[in-house]
Amino acid sequence: MNQAAPAAPGTQLSLDWELDFFSRPVLDPGGKKRWDLLITATPAKDSGQAPFRWAKNCPANTVNSVWLQGALNEALLAAAEQGLGAPRRLRCWRATMRTMVQRAAEAIGLEVIPSRRCYALVEWLSEREREVYPAEEGYMAGPLAPPPLPMRSLPLPLPEAARGDSWDWVSLPLGALREAPEWEIGFEGLFPLPAELPDELMVPGLRLFSRTRSLAIAGWIAGLEPARLEMEGANLVLEAGLEDRWRLATLAKTEASEVTEAFAAARTAAAGLQFIAVQSEAQSERFDGFWLLRDMPDC
Numbered sequence: 663m664n665q666a667a668p669a670a671p672g673t674q675l676s677l678d679w680e681l682d683f684f685s686r687p688v689l690d691p692g693g694k695k696r697w698d699l700l701i702t703a704t705p706a707k708d709s710g711q712a713p714f715r716w717a718k719n720c721p722a723n724t725v726n727s728v729w730l731q732g733a734l735n736e737a738l739l740a741a742a743e744q745g746l747g748a749p750r751r752l753r754c755w756r757a758t759m760r761t762m763v764q765r766a767a768e769a770i771g772l773e774v775i776p777s778r779r780c781y782a783l784v785e786w787l788s789e790r791e792r793e794v795y796p797a798e799e800g801y802m803a804g805p806l807a808p809p810p811l812p813m814r815s816l817p818l819p820l821p822e823a824a825r826g827d828s829w830d831w832v833s834l835p836l837g838a839l840r841e842a843p844e845w846e847i848g849f850e851g852l853f854p855l856p857a858e859l860p861d862e863l864m865v866p867g868l869r870l871f872s873r874t875r876s877l878a879i880a881g882w883i884a885g886l887e888p889a890r891l892e893m894e895g896a897n898l899v900l901e902a903g904l905e906d907r908w909r910l911a912t913l914a915k916t917e918a919s920e921v922t923e924a925f926a927a928a929r930t931a932a933a934g935l936q937f938i939a940v941q942s943e944a945q946s947e948r949f950d951g952f953w954l955l956r957d958m959p960d961c
Contacts, residue, residue: 678704679749680783683730683759685722687791689800694722696800699733702782703749705854713782716740730766748772755780755958757904776904778889778958781853817899817909824882826870826940829911831921833928837861839937842952848877849884851953859933866928867937871944880940880951888953891936893922900938929957
């Protein structure tokens with residue numbers, strides 16, 4: 663088995679990496695879509711430093727796990743040159759590329775987590791689609807055919823051990839959420855909030871309560887890679903991983919209709935931001951779990 667490139671002496675363990683390996687709206691000289699490998703480190707919750715970013719073009723005729731494995735080794739060397747060590751995990755957000763990414767990464771000892779929690783990656787990709795690709799030769803101008811929407815599975819009920827005693831809706835101002843890195847949190851999933859959004863913007867979310875199992879519930883949610891909250895009919899659904907969907911609660915028909923409209927409007931106003939918290943009780947100043955979430959494009 664090939665080993666990962668060695669880290670330079672004195673390097674530190676980096677955070678998770680977020681990875682996208684896919685075709686871009688740029689034609690190569692042979693008339694085929696060029697592929698890019700994009701890697702960015704998940705920003706540290708309390709770091710003001712720019713995250714590690716790395717990109718490499720891939721000709722369409724060399725798209726395979728062998729090329730990807732070699733490129734990952736190059737990325738590890740580039741990270742080491744910046745004083746960074748190997749990532750703890752690689753997050754892959756495209757279901758269609760999961761097998762290839764896993765094959766290449768596992769061959770060099772890197773763990774792959776299928777996850778939609780690739781917020782930094784999607785922001786960078788959007789930036790490149792606006793500013794980088796249109797300036798390149800071979801750029802395919804005009805609207806592209808949208809990808810087929812993925813099949814959505816029916817939401818599964820939460821396991822008994824993961825159910826809280828109660829839950830409630832809550833909204834917090836963005837300014838308060840900017841202080842979340844300073845809170846007492848057990849399991850957390852924080853990311854830098856958009857600097858351009860005002861502190862007074864209200865972000866919707868929910869709190870789960872359990873006097874006896876709050877830490878265990880938080881640990882279970884952490885393992886899911888929570889991605890977003892959604893109302894589907896009368897069901898409050900937590901979407902997680904790449905395709906997982908869990909039913910958190912079922913509301914009365916009248917309440918569900920009101921909540922669906924209000925939650926969708928609040929989420930849109932907050933640029934897709936949401937959160938989910940787990941506490942032993944409403945008065946507790948400790949969060950056994952707290953995750954920032956954000957709407958992600960289907961891919």
